[in-house]
Amino acid sequence: MTGTPIHELTEAYRRSESTPTAATEAFLARIARLDGELGAYLTVTREQALRAAADADARYRAGKPLGPLDGAPLVYKDVLCTRGVTTTCGSRMLEGFVPPYDATVIARLTAAGAVMLGKGNMDEFAMGSSTEHSAFKPTRNPWDLTRVPGGSSGGPAAAVAAGLAAGGLGTDTGGSIRQPAAFCGVVGLKPTYGRVSRYGLVAFGSSLDHIGPFARDVTDAALLLRAIAGADPRDATCLTAPVPDYAAALAPGVQGLRLGLPDEYFIEGMDAEVERTVRTAVDVLRGLGATVERISLPATPHALATYYVIAPAEASSNLARYDGVKYGLRVAGAKDLVEMSSRTRAVGFGAEVKRRIMLGTYVLSSGYYEAYYGRAQKVRTLVRRDFDAAFGRVDLIVAPMTPNVAFKHGEKEDPLSMYLNDVFAVPADMTGLPAISVPCGFSAEGLPIGLQFIGKALDEASVLRAAYAYEQATPWRARRPSPA
Amino acid sequence: METVIGLEVHAQLLTRSKMFCGCPTTFGAPPNSQTCPVCQGMPGVLPVVNRRAVELGIRAALAFDCRVNAACRFARKHYYYPDMPKNYQITQYEEPLAEDGHLEIEVDGASRTIGIQRLHLEEDVGKLLHEGTLETAQASLVDYNRSGVPLMETVSRPDLRSAEEAAAYLKAFRAVLVFLGVSNGNMEEGSLRCDANVSLRPRGSRELGTKVEIKNMNSFRSVKQALEFEVRRQAEALAAGERIVQETRLWDADRGYTRAMRSKEYAHDYRYFPEPDLVPLTIDRAWIEEIRAGLPELPRQRRARFVTQYGLPPYDAEILTQSRALAEYFEAAVREFPQPKVVSNWVMSELLRELGADDEQAIRSSPVTPARLAGLLVLIEDGTISGKIAKEVFEKMRRGGEDARAIVGREGLTQVADEAALGRVIDQVLARSPRAIEDYKRGKTAAAKALVGQVMKATGGKANPGIVNRLLEEKLSKI
Numbered sequence: 001m002t003g004t005p006i007h008e009l010t011e012a013y014r015r016s017e018s019t020p021t022a023a024t025e026a027f028l029a030r031i032a033r034l035d036g037e038l039g040a041y042l043t044v045t046r047e048q049a050l051r052a053a054a055d056a057d058a059r060y061r062a063g064k065p066l067g068p069l070d071g072a073p074l075v076y077k078d079v080l081c082t083r084g085v086t087t088t089c090g091s092r093m094l095e096g097f098v099p100p101y102d103a104t105v106i107a108r109l110t111a112a113g114a115v116m117l118g119k120g121n122m123d124e125f126a127m128g129s130s131t132e133h134s135a136f137k138p139t140r141n142p143w144d145l146t147r148v149p150g151g152s153s154g155g156p157a158a159a160v161a162a163g164l165a166a167g168g169l170g171t172d173t174g175g176s177i178r179q180p181a182a183f184c185g186v187v188g189l190k191p192t193y194g195r196v197s198r199y200g201l202v203a204f205g206s207s208l209d210h211i212g213p214f215a216r217d218v219t220d221a222a223l224l225l226r227a228i229a230g231a232d233p234r235d236a237t238c239l240t241a242p243v244p245d246y247a248a249a250l251a252p253g254v255q256g257l258r259l260g261l262p263d264e265y266f267i268e269g270m271d272a273e274v275e276r277t278v279r280t281a282v283d284v285l286r287g288l289g290a291t292v293e294r295i296s297l298p299a300t301p302h303a304l305a306t307y308y309v310i311a312p313a314e315a316s317s318n319l320a321r322y323d324g325v326k327y328g329l330r331v332a333g334a335k336d337l338v339e340m341s342s343r344t345r346a347v348g349f350g351a352e353v354k355r356r357i358m359l360g361t362y363v364l365s366s367g368y369y370e371a372y373y374g375r376a377q378k379v380r381t382l383v384r385r386d387f388d389a390a391f392g393r394v395d396l397i398v399a400p401m402t403p404n405v406a407f408k409h410g411e412k413e414d415p416l417s418m419y420l421n422d423v424f425a426v427p428a429d430m431t432g433l434p435a436i437s438v439p440c441g442f443s444a445e446g447l448p449i450g451l452q453f454i455g456k457a458l459d460e461a462s463v464l465r466a467a468y469a470y471e472q473a474t475p476w477r478a479r480r481p482s483p484a
Numbered sequence: 485m486e487t488v489i490g491l492e493v494h495a496q497l498l499t500r501s502k503m504f505c506g507c508p509t510t511f512g513a514p515p516n517s518q519t520c521p522v523c524q525g526m527p528g529v530l531p532v533v534n535r536r537a538v539e540l541g542i543r544a545a546l547a548f549d550c551r552v553n554a555a556c557r558f559a560r561k562h563y564y565y566p567d568m569p570k571n572y573q574i575t576q577y578e579e580p581l582a583e584d585g586h587l588e589i590e591v592d593g594a595s596r597t598i599g600i601q602r603l604h605l606e607e608d609v610g611k612l613l614h615e616g617t618l619e620t621a622q623a624s625l626v627d628y629n630r631s632g633v634p635l636m637e638t639v640s641r642p643d644l645r646s647a648e649e650a651a652a653y654l655k656a657f658r659a660v661l662v663f664l665g666v667s668n669g670n671m672e673e674g675s676l677r678c679d680a681n682v683s684l685r686p687r688g689s690r691e692l693g694t695k696v697e698i699k700n701m702n703s704f705r706s707v708k709q710a711l712e713f714e715v716r717r718q719a720e721a722l723a724a725g726e727r728i729v730q731e732t733r734l735w736d737a738d739r740g741y742t743r744a745m746r747s748k749e750y751a752h753d754y755r756y757f758p759e760p761d762l763v764p765l766t767i768d769r770a771w772i773e774e775i776r777a778g779l780p781e782l783p784r785q786r787r788a789r790f791v792t793q794y795g796l797p798p799y800d801a802e803i804l805t806q807s808r809a810l811a812e813y814f815e816a817a818v819r820e821f822p823q824p825k826v827v828s829n830w831v832m833s834e835l836l837r838e839l840g841a842d843d844e845q846a847i848r849s850s851p852v853t854p855a856r857l858a859g860l861l862v863l864i865e866d867g868t869i870s871g872k873i874a875k876e877v878f879e880k881m882r883r884g885g886e887d888a889r890a891i892v893g894r895e896g897l898t899q900v901a902d903e904a905a906l907g908r909v910i911d912q913v914l915a916r917s918p919r920a921i922e923d924y925k926r927g928k929t930a931a932a933k934a935l936v937g938q939v940m941k942a943t944g945g946k947a948n949p950g951i952v953n954r955l956l957e958e959k960l961s962k963i
């Protein structure tokens with residue numbers, strides 16, 4: 001039961017072959033058994049989950065389930081505010097912080113009948129690509145416990161991969177959904193910027209932060225996206241475009257679809273196995289009737305550097321509020337306000353967060369703003385123009401998700417080599433375009449590899465359709481890790 | 485030396501809810517009772533622009549003849565202070581709501597045009613409460629009720645040439661905002677706050693001298709006194725060959741001087757950047773025109789019209805246009821009693837005896853409605869009551885909320901105009917005043933006045949003075 005996708009699980013509820021409570025108990029038991037080693041969860045909301053499952057049971061018994069997600073046991077990255085449930089962002093700074101409100105996405109999934117199993121581990125304030133920067137514990141990759149699950153949403157990705165949740169939500173600022181999805185062998189979708197409300201997502205880089213689903217398969221990703229997408233009066237950057245029934249539009253396949261394969265996504269130093277696997281996947285798509293052409297996105301090499309100006313700049317501002325005055329950590333014994341705030345921040349933030357706050361403070365400071373932040377915004381426009389030009393010729397872009405498979409814990413001590421991991425992920429965040437990572441094979445060592453599709457703004461439907469066609473034509477989703 | 489002053493005025497906008505959340509803006513509520521995750525700067529919250537605040541900003545901008553920008557943007561201004569929950573303020577920086585306007589001011593009967601450089605919207609901060617003084621407090625508390633309250637900041641050009649002009653600017657500015665319903669302009673409650681930049685330069689010079697920023701001027705009096713002090717201080721320093729230091733000084737109203745803030749207190753790199761949580765605000769022409777069409781007549785225009793249309797002296801027009809409520813009151817009364825100067829006199833002397841000319845609320849809710857005032861004036865006009873009695877009736881109307889005719893009827897305040905009855909009273913008065921009659925005969929006209937007084941007294945003030953005068957004259961001439 002813990003290995004089936006949500007749509008099969010809720011179908012089983014409908015046919016009375018199972019119940020939300022039975023499924024929730026099975027997941028909770030598996031969490032109790034495996035998560036000590038995996039470290040995917042920061043908080044397990046057992047009682048709350050069982051109560052929600054019992055409510056869902058009653059709805060199924062009455063023949064009135066709320067929809068295709070009713071009774072689905074999910075994991076939420078701990079950066080999403082959950083009313084009454086600790087939300088730490090993987091940081092000492094927010095240890096014990098209990099939000100008085102639900103993020104819009106949480107409220108929507110709750111209204112759709114979803115059962116929250118708990119809060120997933122993450123790199124502190126979503127800064128990192130390995131979930132090693134969680135202040136509380138690292139998360140391990142269920143395919144190989146000596147390796148990282150990717151990050152920053154490593155907890156939810158590992159939980160879904162290992163059968164510790166049927167699906168979940170992560171956030172993607174510089175690849176933080178798709179890169180761990182690729183490393184853990186699950187589906188990870190980053191929707192168009194504005195497609196999903198950010199209200200209640202603890203901000204890292206506001207113009208880059210996206211919320212999206214982790215799923216066992218593409219159908220689940222489509223169902224989860226539909227539940228969380230759509231206008232929200234609490235988020236001024238949220239788009240009002242109507243939300244299509246993504247799951248209903250998966251079937252048509254890729255016959256006649258024009259796919260672009262960008263030269264810049266096959267770089268020197270890239271893992272040969274990853275490249276080979278991705279090229280084979282592209283052949284599969286060609287075999288399914290898609291046309292594939294080489295395209296160029298020339299600004300790509302600058303995207304990552306630009307990202308490391310914009311994201312830290314916004315982070316330095318967003319994280320200014322953690323000063324020990326209002327919530328979260330306050331270091332005791334300070335003799336005045338300045339000392340209280342500076343000591344609280346010194347103790348509360350980890351090294352990676354401090355590095356980015358300093359970087360961001362620097363690039364925004366008077367005299368440097370134009371040279372860094374101003375210029376970065378111009379490069380961002382160039383990156384966007386590349387994609388606009390490409391989408392004049394092709395319907396979708398297909399590319400590798402990461403240059404390599406999951407690396408070992410402690411392997412990337414140098415921040416720059418860690419940052420390089422997100423080189424293929426960052427452009428979709430910079431442009432706000434929808435992108436998905438879908439499993440496309442395994443390395444010789446048995447580690448998952450991800451295939452990425454990037455679509456036009458608000459064209460999640462095509463992204464999901466291509467991913468679905470590929471998924472249905474290949475056997476990868478049947479293979480599951482056995483961390484036990 | 486020539487004085488150069490520019491003013492930055494912050495006005496709280498009269499919206500029901502805050503700038504970026506739905507919390508109420510009511511003044512004086514218990515601490516932190518009017519807050520939500522957004523205005524407390526909780527993790528994960530997002531701002532949403534209050535459209536009404538933008539509308540009020542545009543109203544003011546149009547009144548000052550500013551150019552309303554087709555697109556404007558919010559920005560974050562960073563500094564650490566616990567009254568500001570996010571440790572940044574959402575304000576406008578490079579792309580303000582409106583620019584390039586002006587305001588007419590009048591000093592000593594001469595009018596001048598003062599430029600307005602920019603007008604932008606921002607959120608207010610909370611309030612710190614210290615146990616004891618700031619220096620000795622062991623603990624401080626924060627009240628976020630004010631946090632996120634919408635403010636409009638307006639920056640004048642350095643066109644003001646004296647403290648008096650600065651005070652006149654602030655008064656005129658405030659009058660416009662109050663009149664338009666953009667702000668209540670209450671300086672005591674902090675709804676209107678003002679900072680000034682002051683410098684001196686040799687007369688005729690086009691270059692600006694080193695400017696000093698003056699803060700903490702919380703009343704019109706403070707503005708005038710602080711700027712007078714600062715101008716004198718700079719003049720003396722320059723005369724003594726000293727250089728003016730660019731700094732921020734605080735006005736100490738109790739001690740009557742400005743003191744320099746420690747540079748630590750204000751030396752900030754605000755690290756402005758465009759607020760990523762808000763999309764640029766596009767303001768379409770049609771909306772601006774709609775707001776323009778709904779603008780009431782401005783105080784200045786209305787003042788001029790009161791002089792031409794009603795023939796009022798400029799002094800009366802000035803007072804009657806202090807607020808929209810008062811101007812409307814006056815006009816409503818004149819519609820029912822078309823003697824503008826009479827109405828003006830009564831409004832200025834009686835209505836405003838206990839009300840401020842700008843106390844919109846009190847004027848609108850006064851039991852002496854414009855119709856009731858007109859009703860009272862009709863009674864004087866037709867001789868039913870005397871002017872003196874009318875003042876008493878006005879007082880009773882103010883307290884009781886009845887109309888004049890009812891009060892006069894119930895209390896028997898009608899003037900005695902019955903000539904036979906008055907004749908009898910006059911005969912009695914004359915019978916006991918032989919001395920006065922003799923004085924009158926000898927040419928002492930004052931004696932007649934004394935006799936009129938006695939008749940009025942004998943009738944409890946209700947005698948019609950015109951009739952008394954005429955009858956008395958007739959009778960005296962026959963003696």
Ligand SMILES: [Zn+2]
Pocket residue numbers: 502505506507518519520521522523524632
């Ligand atoms: Zn609020």
